[in-house]
Amino acid sequence: MTSQQPASAYFIAENEEKSERHTLSVVVDNEPGVLARVIGLFSGRGYNIEQLTVSETMQARHISRITIVTSGTAMVVGQIKAQLERLIPVHSVLDLTVEGDAIERELALVKVAGKGENRVEALRMADAFRARVVDASNNSFVFELTGKTRKVDQFVALMKPLGLIEVVRTGIAAISRGPEAMRV
Amino acid sequence: MSEAQAERMTGAEIILRALVDQGVEDIFGYPGGAVIPIYDELYQQNKIRHYLVRHEQGATHAAEGYARSTGKPGVVLVTSGPGATNAVTGLTDALLDSIPMVCFTGQVPTTLIGNDAFQECDTVGITRPCTKHNYLVKHVDDLARTIHEAFYVATHGRPGPVVIDVPKDVQFGTGEYVGPENIEHKTYKPQVEGDMVAIEAAVELMAKAKKPIFYTGGGVINSGPEASAALRELVELTDFPITSTLMGLGAYPAQGKNWLGMLGMHGTYEANLAMYDCDVMICIGARFDDRITGRLDAFSPGSKKIHVDIDPSSINKIVAVDIPIVGDCNNVLNAMIAEWKKRKYKADQQALANWKAQIDVWRARDCLAYKPNNDVIMPQYALQRLYELTKDRDTYITTEVGQHQMWAAQFYKFDKPNRLMTSGGLGTMGYGLPAAMGVQVAHPDALVIDIAGDASVMMTIQEMAMSIQHKLPVKIFILNNMYMGMVRQWQQLLHDNRLSETYHDGMPDFVSLAEAFGAVGMRCSDPGELDDAIIKMIETDAPVIFDCRVVNVENCFPMIPSGEPHNKMLLGDEVTDENIGSAIDEEGKVLV
Numbered sequence: 001m002t003s004q005q006p007a008s009a010y011f012i013a014e015n016e017e018k019s020e021r022h023t024l025s026v027v028v029d030n031e032p033g034v035l036a037r038v039i040g041l042f043s044g045r046g047y048n049i050e051q052l053t054v055s056e057t058m059q060a061r062h063i064s065r066i067t068i069v070t071s072g073t074a075m076v077v078g079q080i081k082a083q084l085e086r087l088i089p090v091h092s093v094l095d096l097t098v099e100g101d102a103i104e105r106e107l108a109l110v111k112v113a114g115k116g117e118n119r120v121e122a123l124r125m126a127d128a129f130r131a132r133v134v135d136a137s138n139n140s141f142v143f144e145l146t147g148k149t150r151k152v153d154q155f156v157a158l159m160k161p162l163g164l165i166e167v168v169r170t171g172i173a174a175i176s177r178g179p180e181a182m183r184v
Numbered sequence: 185m186s187e188a189q190a191e192r193m194t195g196a197e198i199i200l201r202a203l204v205d206q207g208v209e210d211i212f213g214y215p216g217g218a219v220i221p222i223y224d225e226l227y228q229q230n231k232i233r234h235y236l237v238r239h240e241q242g243a244t245h246a247a248e249g250y251a252r253s254t255g256k257p258g259v260v261l262v263t264s265g266p267g268a269t270n271a272v273t274g275l276t277d278a279l280l281d282s283i284p285m286v287c288f289t290g291q292v293p294t295t296l297i298g299n300d301a302f303q304e305c306d307t308v309g310i311t312r313p314c315t316k317h318n319y320l321v322k323h324v325d326d327l328a329r330t331i332h333e334a335f336y337v338a339t340h341g342r343p344g345p346v347v348i349d350v351p352k353d354v355q356f357g358t359g360e361y362v363g364p365e366n367i368e369h370k371t372y373k374p375q376v377e378g379d380m381v382a383i384e385a386a387v388e389l390m391a392k393a394k395k396p397i398f399y400t401g402g403g404v405i406n407s408g409p410e411a412s413a414a415l416r417e418l419v420e421l422t423d424f425p426i427t428s429t430l431m432g433l434g435a436y437p438a439q440g441k442n443w444l445g446m447l448g449m450h451g452t453y454e455a456n457l458a459m460y461d462c463d464v465m466i467c468i469g470a471r472f473d474d475r476i477t478g479r480l481d482a483f484s485p486g487s488k489k490i491h492v493d494i495d496p497s498s499i500n501k502i503v504a505v506d507i508p509i510v511g512d513c514n515n516v517l518n519a520m521i522a523e524w525k526k527r528k529y530k531a532d533q534q535a536l537a538n539w540k541a542q543i544d545v546w547r548a549r550d551c552l553a554y555k556p557n558n559d560v561i562m563p564q565y566a567l568q569r570l571y572e573l574t575k576d577r578d579t580y581i582t583t584e585v586g587q588h589q590m591w592a593a594q595f596y597k598f599d600k601p602n603r604l605m606t607s608g609g610l611g612t613m614g615y616g617l618p619a620a621m622g623v624q625v626a627h628p629d630a631l632v633i634d635i636a637g638d639a640s641v642m643m644t645i646q647e648m649a650m651s652i653q654h655k656l657p658v659k660i661f662i663l664n665n666m667y668m669g670m671v672r673q674w675q676q677l678l679h680d681n682r683l684s685e686t687y688h689d690g691m692p693d694f695v696s697l698a699e700a701f702g703a704v705g706m707r708c709s710d711p712g713e714l715d716d717a718i719i720k721m722i723e724t725d726a727p728v729i730f731d732c733r734v735v736n737v738e739n740c741f742p743m744i745p746s747g748e749p750h751n752k753m754l755l756g757d758e759v760t761d762e763n764i765g766s767a768i769d770e771e772g773k774v775l776v
């Protein structure tokens with residue numbers, strides 16, 4: 001009895017579904033190891049983390065907010081949400097991409113070095129992007145820029161030929177529009 | 185009593201007190217430097233019995249056996265470093281099979297943590313991915329609350345193992361004890377009641393089904409005996425056929441008239457074909473594991489699927505379902521029964537009769553048939569006899585992992601829940617022997633049998649010493665085929681019978697081995713003497729190792745080969761010595 005069918009008992013389906021990018025907001029107890037649990041979940045189950053930002057947001061209640069940008073098929077993103085909710089210190093998870101139209105911002109510090117034409121052009125561009133000069137020397141600037149990821153990407157790309165030295169980015173902070181708060 | 189005076193006591197005292205208040209009577213453990221204060225407290229009390237294992241893995245499996253046969257959490261106590269790392273296999277096993285367990289690990293004093301101190305390891309780091317949750321307790325005042333919370337987490341929602349890492353200075357320190365009253369987790373509140381709208385839709389779908397099937401799993405057992413009773417009632421009401429995973433055996437009786445046998449890789453022909461052909465699948469407390477589904481894109485292609493699970497992450501993880509219901513099996517089953525009765529539903533009798541007639545055709549294929557033999561014991565025969573000779577007693581079965589485990593599932597007829605203890609998710613060889621000890625601790629007067637393989641049993645054989653020390657008269661029934669049979673079967677089917685490292689040279693004499701431990705050793709190789717030998721084993725009031733010599737190279741069928749859907753099973757009588765090497769195609773061989 002031979003079979004024409006390939007694949008295996010560990011069946012790995014060819015995935016034709018397309019991968020989507022989602023921003024998740026996760027409310028957690030700010031206790032030791034909580035970030036390790038979240039990150040361990042992603043690495044252990046093979047999920048992507050594109051960006052991750054953490055900070056305590058309700059000090060009195062020791063509650064932190066983790067913002068994660070991830071990508072996967074709709075089924076995988078649903079799993080990521082369910083798996084995160086399964087972690088004991090996680091209070092709630094909101095898929096801001098499904099909620100729609102959330103506000104997302106990140107901050108970047110961009111160091112550029114150069115003289116003459118390039119230096120002038122860098123300043124002009126920074127002005128157009130509303131980046132602030134937070135450090136300057138004879139031959140360098142550090143710009144501070146906030147905005148959507150795409151805007152930061154664009155700015156960095158423009159700085160490349162003008163003497164880009166290094167970039168540091170925070171990853172995004174995201175929040176839903178309107179009067180409601182996320183359930184904690 | 186007036187305002188409860190906060191009682192002050194040492195950390196070690198808090199642990200013992202909290203265990204008593206949690207209703208714990210038996211714990212499994214092994215001492216060491218980092219837990220001596222707790223052992224010192226154990227020594228000075230008599231409410232909690234401690235069972236001394238011979239390797240910490242044994243403690244975890246014993247606790248699993250205890251938990252699975254009673255529904256109560258199993259409790260483990262081990263030392264830091266190697267004590268904790270030795271417990272990792274059992275913790276992972278309990279996580280995959282959803283077994284409630286609380287494991288205390290000793291830790292070096294808080295001041296030394298991070299210094300690579302003697303017998304220090306990052307226990308919470310190591311056990312984070314193999315527990316449901318874990319804690320490092322740094323202050324003695326947090327200890328009592330943490331312990332009560334740990335029991336809550338281990339036993340609520342989908343059960344699982346929880347580790348509490350307790351540094352030695354916390355055990356010595358003095359702090360406040362708080363009782364378990366009102367302790368639950370501030371955010372962990374699993375949903376146990378199913379959504380009524382979904383339940384109504386599910387029951388309506390069931391009532392319209394023409395080819396329905398129940399596919400149930402370990403979740404029904406974990407939900408308690410009431411859930412099994414509800415399942416039986418719902419099956420009776422609807423008269424639908426039912427199959428189950430390995431972990432779910434016994435929830436519906438194997439003698440029941442709607443029973444199809446186990447499904448999956450070594451499941452029955454009728455169960456797997458019915459899964460393939462059904463039009464409505466009602467999955468209750470099972471998780472579409474790959475050993476169950478086989479080839480995913482051909483899994484039950486024409487059916488509408490209802491999935492009941494207490495863990496939302498189990499739903500739509502592998503198979504997209506039409507009606508998901510998050511909730512405890514017992515609650516949802518009872519709600520389904522009530523809804524079915526309220527609407528006075530009745531299944532389509534004609535369709536159901538046709539469906540059952542089809543199933544009877546498949547059943548007539550007699551997929552578990554094997555060639556009888558008068559000279560050597562067939563493993564299937566041995567299990568049939570074991571079943572016949574033990575079925576009227578209060579019997580609990582554990583297994584190791586391999587062919588014998590699958591034959592036990594096929595040939596031992598489980599009629600009650602909590603009677604089969606086996607490592608399903610992790611497939612841990614060495615599980616069954618210590619698990620049997622745990623079962624025997626919980627049920628001192630029951631007959632507890634570990635159906636073992638000769639390779640598996642060697643992995644935790646040292647626990648025989650525990651059975652002697654604590655007078656646990658377990659019966660280790662080894663189906664000795666001289667091989668790691670299951671691996672040998674795959675080598676034969678997939679690798680041109682190159683039996684790389686699967687033959688046991690250096691097999692111990694199991695009879696002398698039993699005697700060396702102070703247990704009773706028996707051997708049988710003649711089918712004609714088997715019954716008498718089994719009866720003698722049952723009647724021996726001591727631990728027994730029974731070396732049952734069986735035919736060496738029997739294969740376990742039916743089998744869904746690698747990469748195949750349910751309707752492409754290999755059946756024992758189709759596979760001959762000549763065609764066995766080509767029974768599975770090339771691509772399937774690569775992908776196991």
Ligand SMILES: Cc1ncc(C[n+]2csc(CCOP(=O)(O)OP(=O)(O)O)c2C)c(N)n1
Pocket residue numbers: 584585586587588589611612613614636637638639640641663665667668669670671
């Ligand atoms: C700890 C562990 N190591 C390896 C395996 C892989 N494995 C699965 S079944 C098996 C052979 C088991 O042989 P035996 O206990 O003699 O049982 P049989 O299959 O012969 O009935 C092996 C090595 C496993 N499941 N667990």
